[in-house]
Amino acid sequence: MLDEDLLSINQVTTRDQWSLKQAVEGYSRQGIHGTAVWRDKMMEFGSPKNTRQLLKENGISVSGFCIGGLLTSFDEATFQKDLDENRRIMEEAAIIESQALIFIAGGLPKGSKDIASARTRVLEGLSILLPEAKKAGVTIAIEPLHPMLAANRSVLTTMKEANDWCDQLGAGPELGIAVDVYHVWWDPMLESEIKRAGSRIAAFHVNDWLDDTKDLRLDRGMMGDGVIDIPKIRKWVESAGFNGYREVEILSQNNWWKKPPEEVVKVVKERYQKFV
Numbered sequence: 001m002l003d004e005d006l007l008s009i010n011q012v013t014t015r016d017q018w019s020l021k022q023a024v025e026g027y028s029r030q031g032i033h034g035t036a037v038w039r040d041k042m043m044e045f046g047s048p049k050n051t052r053q054l055l056k057e058n059g060i061s062v063s064g065f066c067i068g069g070l071l072t073s074f075d076e077a078t079f080q081k082d083l084d085e086n087r088r089i090m091e092e093a094a095i096i097e098s099q100a101l102i103f104i105a106g107g108l109p110k111g112s113k114d115i116a117s118a119r120t121r122v123l124e125g126l127s128i129l130l131p132e133a134k135k136a137g138v139t140i141a142i143e144p145l146h147p148m149l150a151a152n153r154s155v156l157t158t159m160k161e162a163n164d165w166c167d168q169l170g171a172g173p174e175l176g177i178a179v180d181v182y183h184v185w186w187d188p189m190l191e192s193e194i195k196r197a198g199s200r201i202a203a204f205h206v207n208d209w210l211d212d213t214k215d216l217r218l219d220r221g222m223m224g225d226g227v228i229d230i231p232k233i234r235k236w237v238e239s240a241g242f243n244g245y246r247e248v249e250i251l252s253q254n255n256w257w258k259k260p261p262e263e264v265v266k267v268v269k270e271r272y273q274k275f276v
């Protein structure tokens with residue numbers, strides 16, 4: 001397989017410019033074979049079945065479905081509601097044949113300072129969902145996020161913790177890890193923890209960390225514009241056994257989301273060749 005054939009573009013990269021249909025057709029026009037689908041964009045477009053049809057017609061595989069998780073609520077009724085929502089998301093991920101369901105743990109419940117219990121809660125949620133994921137043929141990929149996002153987005157913040165969770169849950173291929181260079185590049189344990197993850201790696205996300213970032217979530221850089229040694233991390237991930245899509249995922253409200261989408265895709269392809 002050619003290197004370019006493993007390039008996937010997460011549709012969030014052109015979120016403000018293109019609908020799901022426009023993105024799938026736009027990526028396909030420029031020879032891209034993979035994308036990650038966001039649920040809100042899919043709902044806007046139509047049903048999961050129609051989405052699968054659209055993807056097939058355009059020769060696009062799904063490297064990820066975004067997002068499941070957000071399972072930290074201490075309130076029992078809310079927790080059950082959130083579990084049900086995740087069940088629907090798993091069904092949809094199966095229908096669109098996504099290679100991974102991207103799972104974001106969730107932040108601290110409002111008013112809580114108990115991060116240890118929030119982590120325990122997510123593990124409880126995962127232990128309930130995993131047998132159902134197995135039945136549905138879905139891989140839940142837990143994605144550790146940068147620790148600056150622990151309060152409001154993800155109490156899971158390192159590769160080590162992701163590996164520990166996998167050990168604790170003892171699941172099979174229905175549980176994996178999403179490695180996003182944006183979130184883990186700084187970690188001194190990264191190389192050894194990627195090695196430890198091995199076949200658990202179910203998704204690999206690339207982008208860059210701008211040294212003067214303006215927004216922790218929505219100011220990601222294009223590969224080559226920041227400080228991450230992406231080829232080094234890619235080598236570790238591939239040495240661990242992962243050979244799936246390298247998915248470009250750029251949330252950039254003041255830069256890339258303002259540019260013409262055709263140009264964004266063109267730049268992604270150039271930078272992928274040079275900096276991934």
Ligand code: ZN
Pocket residue numbers: 143178180205249
């Ligand atoms: Zn990611």
